Amino acid sequence: MAEPVIQLRGVGKAVPGLPHLLSDVSLSVERGSSVAIMGRSGSGKSTMLSVLGLLDPDFAGEYLLNGQRVDRLSSRACDRLRGTEIGFVFQRFALFAHLSALENVMVPLRHRGGSTERAMRHRAHAALDSVDMGHAARRRPRHLSGGEQQRVAIARALINDPALILADEPTGSLDADTGRTIVSLLLGRVAEQGAALVVVTHEHDVAAEMDDLLRLTRGTLAPGSEVPAPAADHRPPALAEAGA
Numbered sequence: 098m099a100e101p102v103i104q105l106r107g108v109g110k111a112v113p114g115l116p117h118l119l120s121d122v123s124l125s126v127e128r129g130s131s132v133a134i135m136g137r138s139g140s141g142k143s144t145m146l147s148v149l150g151l152l153d154p155d156f157a158g159e160y161l162l163n164g165q166r167v168d169r170l171s172s173r174a175c176d177r178l179r180g181t182e183i184g185f186v187f188q189r190f191a192l193f194a195h196l197s198a199l200e201n202v203m204v205p206l207r208h209r210g211g212s213t214e215r216a217m218r219h220r221a222h223a224a225l226d227s228v229d230m231g232h233a234a235r236r237r238p239r240h241l242s243g244g245e246q247q248r249v250a251i252a253r254a255l256i257n258d259p260a261l262i263l264a265d266e267p268t269g270s271l272d273a274d275t276g277r278t279i280v281s282l283l284l285g286r287v288a289e290q291g292a293a294l295v296v297v298t299h300e301h302d303v304a305a306e307m308d309d310l311l312r313l314t315r316g317t318l319a320p321g322s323e324v325p326a327p328a329a330d331h332r333p334p335a336l337a338e339a340g341a
């Protein structure tokens with residue numbers, strides 16, 4: 098069987114005043130599969146993404162990325178791996194405002210190096226085409242809608258063919274229809290490139306599209322329920338029956 102893209106074993110994180118910010122977290126995600134992480138505000142989701150994204154080296158336990166231990170790497174080695182193995186998608190897109198869509202998508206290619214300008218442009222154009230944004234290559238982010246910006250951000254996240262995509266509330270700034278389109282685009286691109294996808298989301302519709310759903314509760318990760326619990330009905334019975 099293929100090696101999981103990420104394996105966490107007994108990962109914990111403590112900060113002063115919060116001894117169990119993350120507590121004994123174990124997680125395994127295969128290539129081509131997707132996981133949603135849900136949890137209340139303050140449950141540790143961003144901390145978890147920082148650990149997975151090699152942004153926070155200060156944690157206990159084991160982290161294997163593509164079979165390689167990455168929990169004791171130097172920050173320079175983390176930077177290098179982040180640039181080549183991990184793509185990030187953010188709620189607010191995080192595109193560079195002064196760069197065109199094409200130039201935004203080229204940023205990770207420049208970071209990686211080893212290609213000619215012409216080859217990078219060619220590749221970035223193909224990446225924009227793959228998210229139906231080829232027509233907007235020369236536009237700056239402010240001339241794009243939220244959904245279009247997120248398409249460009251997805252092209253940028255996937256341009257180096259990373260093994261792992263981390264998405265932090267990728268639909269949080271979008272209306273429901275656009276959000277659905279973005280989720281299917283993200284899932285389609287991730288499947289095509291054979292990456293593993295970890296999505297932090299508050300939205301049950303988004304979580305339901307992923308292969309697995311996990312829930313963080315006060316730093317502990319456990320299988321989540323696919324079906325959201327119905328909200329408690331506090332209306333008087335007569336009003337509830339009338340559908341008011």
Ligand SMILES: Nc1ncnc2c1ncn2[C@@H]1O[C@H](COP(=O)(O)OP(=O)(O)OP(=O)(O)O)[C@@H](O)[C@H]1O
Pocket residue numbers: 112113115118136137138139140141142143144145
């Ligand atoms: N380095 C730190 N030092 C002190 N407290 C921290 C640190 N990092 C996180 N926290 C606290 O730990 C808790 C969990 O933070 P985290 O940002 O991971 O939660 P979250 O689930 O992403 O929340 P939200 O959904 O609101 O973004 C919060 O109360 C936060 O203030």
